[in-house]
Amino acid sequence: MAVATEPIAEICRRARGAALQLAGASTEVKDDALRRAAALLRARIDAILDANAGDVAAGLEAGLDPALIDRLSLDRERVEAMAVGLEAVIALPDPVGETIERKTLESGVELEQVRVPIGVVAIVYEARPNVTIDAAALCLKSGNAAVLRGSSSAAASNAVLAGIFAEAIAAAGLPAGSVELIAGGGRAELAELARQEGLVDLIIPRGGEGLKAALREVAEVPVLYAAGGNCHVYVHDDANLEMARRIAVNAKVQRPGVCNSAETLLVHAGVAAEFLPAALEELSSAGVEIVGDERVRELAGGVGIGPATERDWETEYHAMKIAVRVVDSLEEAIDHINRYGTAHSEAIVTGSEEAGRAFTGGVDAACVYVNASIRFTDGFVFGMGAEIGNSTQKLHARGPIGLRELTSTKYILVGTGQIRE
Amino acid sequence: MAVATEPIAEICRRARGAALQLAGASTEVKDDALRRAAALLRARIDAILDANAGDVAAGLEAGLDPALIDRLSLDRERVEAMAVGLEAVIALPDPVGETIERKTLESGVELEQVRVPIGVVAIVYEARPNVTIDAAALCLKSGNAAVLRGSSSAAASNAVLAGIFAEAIAAAGLPAGSVELIAGGGRAELAELARQEGLVDLIIPRGGEGLKAALREVAEVPVLYAAGGNCHVYVHDDANLEMARRIAVNAKVQRPGVCNSAETLLVHAGVAAEFLPAALEELSSAGVEIVGDERVRELAGGVGIGPATERDWETEYHAMKIAVRVVDSLEEAIDHINRYGTAHSEAIVTGSEEAGRAFTGGVDAACVYVNASIRFTDGFVFGMGAEIGNSTQKLHARGPIGLRELTSTKYILVGTGQIRE
Numbered sequence: 047m048a049v050a051t052e053p054i055a056e057i058c059r060r061a062r063g064a065a066l067q068l069a070g071a072s073t074e075v076k077d078d079a080l081r082r083a084a085a086l087l088r089a090r091i092d093a094i095l096d097a098n099a100g101d102v103a104a105g106l107e108a109g110l111d112p113a114l115i116d117r118l119s120l121d122r123e124r125v126e127a128m129a130v131g132l133e134a135v136i137a138l139p140d141p142v143g144e145t146i147e148r149k150t151l152e153s154g155v156e157l158e159q160v161r162v163p164i165g166v167v168a169i170v171y172e173a174r175p176n177v178t179i180d181a182a183a184l185c186l187k188s189g190n191a192a193v194l195r196g197s198s199s200a201a202a203s204n205a206v207l208a209g210i211f212a213e214a215i216a217a218a219g220l221p222a223g224s225v226e227l228i229a230g231g232g233r234a235e236l237a238e239l240a241r242q243e244g245l246v247d248l249i250i251p252r253g254g255e256g257l258k259a260a261l262r263e264v265a266e267v268p269v270l271y272a273a274g275g276n277c278h279v280y281v282h283d284d285a286n287l288e289m290a291r292r293i294a295v296n297a298k299v300q301r302p303g304v305c306n307s308a309e310t311l312l313v314h315a316g317v318a319a320e321f322l323p324a325a326l327e328e329l330s331s332a333g334v335e336i337v338g339d340e341r342v343r344e345l346a347g348g349v350g351i352g353p354a355t356e357r358d359w360e361t362e363y364h365a366m367k368i369a370v371r372v373v374d375s376l377e378e379a380i381d382h383i384n385r386y387g388t389a390h391s392e393a394i395v396t397g398s399e400e401a402g403r404a405f406t407g408g409v410d411a412a413c414v415y416v417n418a419s420i421r422f423t424d425g426f427v428f429g430m431g432a433e434i435g436n437s438t439q440k441l442h443a444r445g446p447i448g449l450r451e452l453t454s455t456k457y458i459l460v461g462t463g464q465i466r467e
Numbered sequence: 468m469a470v471a472t473e474p475i476a477e478i479c480r481r482a483r484g485a486a487l488q489l490a491g492a493s494t495e496v497k498d499d500a501l502r503r504a505a506a507l508l509r510a511r512i513d514a515i516l517d518a519n520a521g522d523v524a525a526g527l528e529a530g531l532d533p534a535l536i537d538r539l540s541l542d543r544e545r546v547e548a549m550a551v552g553l554e555a556v557i558a559l560p561d562p563v564g565e566t567i568e569r570k571t572l573e574s575g576v577e578l579e580q581v582r583v584p585i586g587v588v589a590i591v592y593e594a595r596p597n598v599t600i601d602a603a604a605l606c607l608k609s610g611n612a613a614v615l616r617g618s619s620s621a622a623a624s625n626a627v628l629a630g631i632f633a634e635a636i637a638a639a640g641l642p643a644g645s646v647e648l649i650a651g652g653g654r655a656e657l658a659e660l661a662r663q664e665g666l667v668d669l670i671i672p673r674g675g676e677g678l679k680a681a682l683r684e685v686a687e688v689p690v691l692y693a694a695g696g697n698c699h700v701y702v703h704d705d706a707n708l709e710m711a712r713r714i715a716v717n718a719k720v721q722r723p724g725v726c727n728s729a730e731t732l733l734v735h736a737g738v739a740a741e742f743l744p745a746a747l748e749e750l751s752s753a754g755v756e757i758v759g760d761e762r763v764r765e766l767a768g769g770v771g772i773g774p775a776t777e778r779d780w781e782t783e784y785h786a787m788k789i790a791v792r793v794v795d796s797l798e799e800a801i802d803h804i805n806r807y808g809t810a811h812s813e814a815i816v817t818g819s820e821e822a823g824r825a826f827t828g829g830v831d832a833a834c835v836y837v838n839a840s841i842r843f844t845d846g847f848v849f850g851m852g853a854e855i856g857n858s859t860q861k862l863h864a865r866g867p868i869g870l871r872e873l874t875s876t877k878y879i880l881v882g883t884g885q886i887r888e
Contacts (some may be wrong), residue, residue, distance in 0.1 A: 066805070070828050151848060155839045164861050165831070247861055268862050289884040296886035384487070406879045407491050410586070418576045418882025427572060427887075428878075440585050440668055440875035441689050442863040454861035457849075458827045461839025463710040465717035466848075 054238045057226045058193060058245035061166045064223030065191035069163045071220060073140040076187055079218035084132040086210045087179070091125050094210075097202040098175065105199050113303070117173040118200055128179045128207075131432055135183045138431040141449045142189045155461040161453040163189030165247035168239055169434060170195045170261070172253040175203040180432045181252075182211045182225045188452035193246065195228040195239060205229060233260055240265040250447065252435045270443060270451075272435025275305035275390030276362045277420050280379040280405070282396035283316035289417065290395040291325045296419045297393065299332045302366050305436065306391045306413075306423040309363050311370045312379045315341070318372045323347045326370070334366045341372040359386045376401055380408040387411060389438045391420035412438050412445040475659045478647045479614060479666035482587045485644030486612035490584050492641060494561040497608055500639035505553040507631045508600070512546050515631075518623040519596065526620050534724070538594040539621055549600045549628075552853055556604045559852040562870045563610045576882040582874040584610030586668035589660055590855060591616045591682070593674040596624040601853045602673075603632045603646045609873035614667065616649040616660060626650060654681055661686040671868065673856045691864060691872075693856025696726035696811030697783045698841050701800040701826070703817035704737035710838065711816040712746045717840040718814065720753045723787050726857065727812040727834075727844040730783055731790045733800045736762070739793045744768045747791070755787045762793040780807045797822055801829040808832060810859045812841035833859055833866040 087094070098120040105115055147159040167190045169181040178194055185192035196204040208227035215224045228235065237260075240249055246267045251257050254274075261269055279297050281290040297308035313321055322345040329336060330349045337354040338346065351370075358369040359382070373379045376394075383392050393415035394405040402416035413423045423446065425433020430448030437443045443451035508515070519541040526536055568580040588611045590602040599615055606613035617625040629648035636645045649656065658681075661670060667688045672678050675695075682690055700718050702711040718729035734742055743766040750757060751770045758775040759767070772791075779790040780803070794800045797815075804813050814836035815826040823837040834844045844867065846854020851869030858864045864872035 066829075066831070069831075149850060151843065151850070153839075153843065153848075155836075155843060157849060159866075162831075268860070270862070286884070292884065292886055300887055402881065406877075408487075410487070410490075410583075411877070413878040413880060415576075416879075416881045417884055418574075418880055419886040421887035422572065422574065422576060422880065422885070423878075427574075428578060429570060429572070439689070441691070444876050445580075445878050455865050456827075456832070457834040457844075457866050458837075459834060459839055459843065460823065460837045463707070463713065463838055464843070465713055465840040466721050466842035 054228060054235065055242060057228060058166060058242045060223035061191040061193050061226050062245050064221040065165045067221045068189050068191055068224055071189060075218055075220065077136045079186060079215045079220055080132050080136050080183055082217050083211050083214035084129040086214055087125055087129045090210060091122060094125055094206050095120060097206040101200050101202045110199065114173050120175060120203065124176065128176050131180055132183050134431045135187050138449055140187060141453050146455060153464045155459050155464050158458045159455055160458060162456045164452060164454050166191045166193060166245060167452060168193040168195065168246050168249045170236060170249060170251045170257065172197045173200055175200045175207055177252060178204045178207040179211065181434055184432055184434060184449060184452060186224060188449045190452055191224050193226045193228065201229045236260060237264040240267055243267055250434050270437055271439055272447060273388055273438040274362050276309050276386060276388045277306055277391045278310045278312055278383050278387060279308045279393045280312040281314060281317060281321055282376060282394055282401050283314040284397040285395040286397060287317060287321050290321060291328060293393065293395055293419050294325055295328055295332065297421055298329060298334055298368050300421050303364050306420050308368065308420060309361065310359060311368055312373050312382060315372050315374050319345055329368060334368055336368055336370060338370040339372060342370045376404055380405065383409050390436065391423040393420045475649060475656065476663060478649060479587065479663045481644035482612040482614050482647050483666050485642040486586045488642045489610050489612055489645055492610060496639055496641060498557045500607060500636045500641055501553045501557050501604055503638050504632050504635035505550040507635055508546055508550040511631060512543060515546055515627050516541060518627040521623045522621050531620065535594050541596060541624065545597065549597050552601055553604050555852050556608050559870055561608060562874050567876060574885045576880050576885050579879045580876055581879060583877045585873060585875050587612045587614060587666060588873060589614040589616065589667050589670045591657065591670060591672045591678065593618045594621055596621045596628055598673060599625045599628040600632065602855055605853055605855055605870060605873060607645060609870045611873055612645050614647045614649065622650045657681060658685040661688055664688055671855050691858055692860055693868060694809055694859040695783050697730050697807060697809045698727055698812045699731045699733055699804050699808060700729045700814045701733040702735060702738060702742055703797060703815055703822050704735035705818040706816040707818060708738060708742050711742060712749060714814065714816055714840050715746055716749055716753065718842055719750060719755055719789050721842050724785050727841050729789065729841060731780060733792050733794050733803060736793050736795050740766055750789060755789055757789055757791060759791040760793060763791045797825055801826065804830050811857065812844040814841045
């Protein structure tokens with residue numbers, strides 16, 4: 047494990063070497079490393095909190111905003127949560143070696159398609175130090191070498207955490223280079239990492255749109271974008287309106303800063319007059335700023351609602367704000383979502399299976415819900431253990447990125463001397 | 468279906484609109500369109516051959532090389548093979564809607580992960596007119612709209628073939644725009660196609676390294692590279708040498724111009740003296756030019772063998788030429804292959820299961836063979852029906868690109884009003 051000034055190509059070359067050995071590591075050995083890492087996290091909790099206190103103090107001095115400071119801060123509970131997270135990854139089945147398909151070809155050659163690690167996976171992330179442990183654990187269990195590039199604001203915390211992980215890996219007999227940390231560094235370093243073709247097989251950026259835009263410009267290595275979410279809740283004209291109100295409010299206010307919170311509420315014209323006044327009232331009481339189209343504003347009653355513009359339909363607020371629109375049909379709702387959405391998580395509330403099917407078929411998104419809150423989109427909730435973000439692209443992985451999404455495949459063909467005529 | 472001078476963005480926009488409808492098309496309707504296309508190919512065979520004769524005459528006049536003219540040329544048998552290919556695609560299961568995973572979340576929400584089409588898939592290819600039909604058929608069956616960009620040398624043939632396919636699609640009641648043809652055009656047009664982000668979901672180039680390099684520079688749309696192959700046959704020291712000779716010769720000479728022919732033969736030092744003289748003699752008699760390292764040249768007997776250089780280990784000859792090297796161990800063979808190979812198709816000939824397992828585990832490639840010729844790598848042979856090239860990248864698809872590789876996934880979640888606490 048190396049921190050800092052070593053050339054990035056050197057770090058990646060060591061990871062590449064480790065990856066070839068990791069690909070053949072048994073589940074037992076990988077789990078042993080994870081178990082040792084959990085034990086070390088608990089044993090070294092004071093050192094972790096010391097390092098983190100230094101990062102937080104520097105962040106406060108530098109005037110980082112309170113939300114960032116919160117994400118950066120560790121306490122005993124958060125460190126324990128990391129250890130528990132490692133135990134959750136131990137409990138997950140190892141995807142490596144899983145048989146996807148098996149058949150006998152006409153020639154008698156036996157074909158088997160199996161899961162294999164991708165190789166070297168680089169994870170680029172922002173303030174949260176727990177990502178260091180989560181990402182390292184998912185990469186290790188899926189047989190990949192991890193190159194971690196955290197934020198400079200968390201440099202001391204990440205160094206201690208990655209050091210602990212590297213120690214656990216060495217104690218389990220796995221190669222140095224299985225987890226590498228590139229501490230801090232600016233956009234030039236990111237660009238260098240993104241150009242290590244042949245050494246790095248995949249980059250997963252976990253962070254804001256700025257980070258992703260920067261990568262899009264320079265990346266030569268394949269990138270799996272864990273994108274933001276402009277998500278919708280649509281209330282159909284046959285919905286249970288009490289259920290619709292609870293889902294809409296939950297989707298907006300339960301955790302407004304995350305990518306699978308609702309940004310726009312669409313309501314069928316047939317139930318708008320009945321549904322909107324109470325729903326808007328409840329959103330407003332919960333502290334949500336509301337903008338709406340003309341029909342919504344007419345039904346607002348005493349609730350103060352600004353006019354919604356084209357720009358509102360396009361915006362991911364990630365804050366206590368929502369745009370509301372009345373639509374005349376299910377089709378109009380689907381068109382709105384396919385036009386403005388980011389294909390992350392979308393919901394319909396409806397009493398009819400047919401409308402549900404039309405919605406799940408017509409909406410082009412990673413996760414499409416019928417009568418449930420879009421806030422469920424999450425690797426843990428989906429039973430995948432930890433996750434490294436949520437892919438909204440269509441290739442390779444779509445939805446939460448867990449162990450299986452960190453694998454590739456290989457065809458293994460065994461014959462008895464067959465040749466092709 | 469549009470040919471020629473229309474702006475590429477317009478063509479892609481029409482494909483995008485069609486893709487939304489195609490995603491919901493039933494297997495029956497898609498198969499009906501394929502059946503109609505097969506019937507039309509047979510009914511219009513004279514028109515197809517006329518158009519093709521024009522392309523071939525123009526190609527001869529322009530001095531195209533004989534191999535290109537052969538790939539460009541159609542006859543009754545080749546047109547019938549296209550119709551039979553369509554029937555093979557009809558016989559394949561529809562991947563769209565297939566359930567990949569199903570579970571009940573803790574909250575009681577029912578989760579299902581299903582296959583969905585990718586959307587708009589652009590295929591960029593060279594002389595062979597049959598790719599127009601193969602690619603259109605695979606895209607249609609997997610629910611994708613296809614944007615085809617053939618070679619200008621096959622413009623007239625492709626126009627007739629794509630016209631037939633479009634006619635079949637219309638007759639089956641599927642939307643115009645399901646198959647679009649961009650006839651000919653140069654690198655500027657390719658670059659424009661590769662920048663249609665939001666309209667085109669994926670580009671698959673099927674052609675030489677020049678085409679791929681050109682795309683790599685300009686593509687903003689995701690690209691699935693169907694790469695070339697620098698493939699190896701390794702003869703272990705416990706191999707049945709008669710089997711090894713047959714496999715090595717087949718891998719080189721059965722069809723030397725394709726990507727899964729052998730370019731390098733590696734032989735364990737323990738059997739080199741016994742194996743090489745007869746094997747080299749047979750390769751040479753078959754018309755193969757041979758280069759080898761020093762130990763190979765010492766064992767060559769009467770066969771004329773040039774010296775192999777670093778450049779030979781790196782080269783995909785795609786011709787009747789092979790490089791031969793003696794290695795001292797299985798590990799050295801694996802290292803050589805991982806260093807110089809393109810991760811396409813690799814084989815070991817061995818009498819031991821253990822050596823086979825070490826080879827299939829250690830070699831990082833799409834298809835790894837034990838005791839069989841690497842020439843089997845092929846979508847048809849693997850039982851996938853047609854294929855659009857062979858992916859050697861690790862993300863999304865690795866190996867032959869068939870129907871399943873032309874799909875993405877979607878999570879569908881159905882609840883009874885659950886919200887996240």
